[in-house]
Amino acid sequence: MIASIPRLARWEWFKLRSRRMPWVMLLVAALVVQLMFWGVFAFYASGVLLQSMSSSYSSERLDLEISLTCADLQGEGIAYDDYAPEAQAELRQMVDDMSLACDAALQQHRALREALTLPGSLVVPWVLIQGFWVVLLMILSASTVGVEYGWGTLRMVLAKGVNRSAFMAAKFLTLAGMNIAGMLAVAASLAVSSLIATALTANDGDGAAVAAAPGAPAIDWGTVARMLGGAMYGWLPYILLGMFLAAVTRSSATAISLALGYYILGEQVLATVLSGLFEWYETIRPYVLVHAVDDWLADAAMQLSIGIGGDGGPSLFIEPDRLRAFLVLLGYIVVLGSATLWAFRRQDMAGARDA
Amino acid sequence: MADLVIRTDELTKRYGRVLAVDKLSLQVERGHVFGLLGPNGSGKTTFMSLLLGLVRPTSGSFQLFGADTPHRDALQRTGAIVEVPSFYPYLSGRKNLAYFQGLLGRGSAQEIDDLLEQVGLAERATDAFHTYSLGMKQRLGIASTLLGDPELLFLDEPTNGMDPAGMAEIRDLIRSLGTERRTVLLSSHLLHEVEQVCDSVAILSKGKVIVQGAVDDLVYTQEQVLLDTTDNTAAAAILERLDWVEAVTTENGTLVVTAPDDRSSELSAVLGRSEVYVTQMTRRRASLEEYFLDVTGGEEAAAS
Numbered sequence: 001m002i003a004s005i006p007r008l009a010r011w012e013w014f015k016l017r018s019r020r021m022p023w024v025m026l027l028v029a030a031l032v033v034q035l036m037f038w039g040v041f042a043f044y045a046s047g048v049l050l051q052s053m054s055s056s057y058s059s060e061r062l063d064l065e066i067s068l069t070c071a072d073l074q075g076e077g078i079a080y081d082d083y084a085p086e087a088q089a090e091l092r093q094m095v096d097d098m099s100l101a102c103d104a105a106l107q108q109h110r111a112l113r114e115a116l117t118l119p120g121s122l123v124v125p126w127v128l129i130q131g132f133w134v135v136l137l138m139i140l141s142a143s144t145v146g147v148e149y150g151w152g153t154l155r156m157v158l159a160k161g162v163n164r165s166a167f168m169a170a171k172f173l174t175l176a177g178m179n180i181a182g183m184l185a186v187a188a189s190l191a192v193s194s195l196i197a198t199a200l201t202a203n204d205g206d207g208a209a210v211a212a213a214p215g216a217p218a219i220d221w222g223t224v225a226r227m228l229g230g231a232m233y234g235w236l237p238y239i240l241l242g243m244f245l246a247a248v249t250r251s252s253a254t255a256i257s258l259a260l261g262y263y264i265l266g267e268q269v270l271a272t273v274l275s276g277l278f279e280w281y282e283t284i285r286p287y288v289l290v291h292a293v294d295d296w297l298a299d300a301a302m303q304l305s306i307g308i309g310g311d312g313g314p315s316l317f318i319e320p321d322r323l324r325a326f327l328v329l330l331g332y333i334v335v336l337g338s339a340t341l342w343a344f345r346r347q348d349m350a351g352a353r354d355a
Numbered sequence: 356m357a358d359l360v361i362r363t364d365e366l367t368k369r370y371g372r373v374l375a376v377d378k379l380s381l382q383v384e385r386g387h388v389f390g391l392l393g394p395n396g397s398g399k400t401t402f403m404s405l406l407l408g409l410v411r412p413t414s415g416s417f418q419l420f421g422a423d424t425p426h427r428d429a430l431q432r433t434g435a436i437v438e439v440p441s442f443y444p445y446l447s448g449r450k451n452l453a454y455f456q457g458l459l460g461r462g463s464a465q466e467i468d469d470l471l472e473q474v475g476l477a478e479r480a481t482d483a484f485h486t487y488s489l490g491m492k493q494r495l496g497i498a499s500t501l502l503g504d505p506e507l508l509f510l511d512e513p514t515n516g517m518d519p520a521g522m523a524e525i526r527d528l529i530r531s532l533g534t535e536r537r538t539v540l541l542s543s544h545l546l547h548e549v550e551q552v553c554d555s556v557a558i559l560s561k562g563k564v565i566v567q568g569a570v571d572d573l574v575y576t577q578e579q580v581l582l583d584t585t586d587n588t589a590a591a592a593i594l595e596r597l598d599w600v601e602a603v604t605t606e607n608g609t610l611v612v613t614a615p616d617d618r619s620s621e622l623s624a625v626l627g628r629s630e631v632y633v634t635q636m637t638r639r640r641a642s643l644e645e646y647f648l649d650v651t652g653g654e655e656a657a658a659s
Contacts, residue, residue, distance in 0.1 A: 011454055014454060015446070151442075151443065151444065155404075155409055155441060156436070156440075156442070157455075157458060158407070159408075160430060160455060160459060349404070
């Protein structure tokens, strides 16, 4: 049985890549990611973080009105001697306060730049579109299994003597492979955008500053590999959930509806509501799929909070138990995988419904 | 001892309160084209599904290629279409065949080309399956059953949706498929199709086999001769006394004599000796349809 899985997976891949659906999904996901990327770029390029930081001082007695931005603090600085001695003290205090605020803004500005340049640019969008990607994965998985019932092709396949468990295992491996290929394709598109963005901002001087900035978040290639690998593992239960729902309902439409219902009601509404209202929920929280995935991918989230959230991020971040999250996800993979095989192996195969 | 390719022993399938297949025992010899005949809902498709492992039996057992052959190995030597031929609608006919060939793990591109040619689909081979007519889908289904040169074929209503010319073509093809090494199990609602194509037949009703045997044997039992004589009343009396004449009836004034095929020529001589002379003699070979209506009591026969 196990020996036939690679051959079956190869032919599953043949079928899947010939379908329009995965390509449309990939295109949509890539567009969403690109939209986010260039949205961040536009935000960064506008320099709004630095420009919005301003402070003003006015005194009627001295007939003085001063307005400062972060840009004013750079270069030669403020010529205090040009002002009356009474104003100089006020001005120095104002400049000190502004310096602190501008440093923080600059830190965030540089973090944005890091999110736009390789290798950091390969990580941040994934954290932002995790939920969207997971929904696409569940839809694709449910459809891949469900249409076999609807088209009646399962009967044709099984009548060829194909082992049911091997067939389902091959589907799972193919979907997992498709997930990896999709992530790499989106990552490749991000890399191209990154290179373009880097070229467009080559002369703004922030590149060297980012590298030299003390305490700046460091997303290196090792971190990128760890995060993408972690995401590939962490999202496997969703593939199996889609497959399980399709195997039980024997319908892609019903399975997709249930998967979406689970995601919207279960993960977005119920988990949030229970988390906020009941203390007991904290006890089971690490074992709930959505939280286990969050904990498992906490590294990425932490990087994001450091980068985007500014220097307040790390101090607020509670390091989760990633080993426990890994094991919980493994449990979901085993249970959902076994349940899918159990449901699939024991059922009688009816004819096509919408072939 | 006959080389049995299919052997079932009280095979039963129950769906809730519905008994789809009821203690069905059947034997099919190698090299035969075996017909499954029965009204709608008589259990033909369920029976095929049981043998293919698509449906789990409630009780009973079956063997394909003998007790020593594991079921999965047996299926590797089998080609089947059950109900309608189902393929991936977005793939072309050729790619669909390539996929199913890939599942078997054997075969070549040349085999696919040959099969497409054989079933008359070569010109539409690269078109997507969803653009095919029902007849073309059936042809592709038959081509897929022949992938890997199987020893056993299950064909469920293989000419469904075809035009008369296509039906004749496919019947010839099926007839040619039943060779010394290859066995065909054919289910059809077209009684004359079974009669034309099959060597043996099992008539099913309500999940049970009512009768099973060679098509010729089943029809032979109904061999009839229509007679008009110079004195039909006397002729009837004479013929009824013969022990090899099964029955003598009258239809519109004509005598209908049921007798073995090889002795029907003696009727004229026997009557002549009694000075009753035959003015018209017509052999009427009862069709399988008549026999089918007879044994099933006409149950849903018109519809099926």
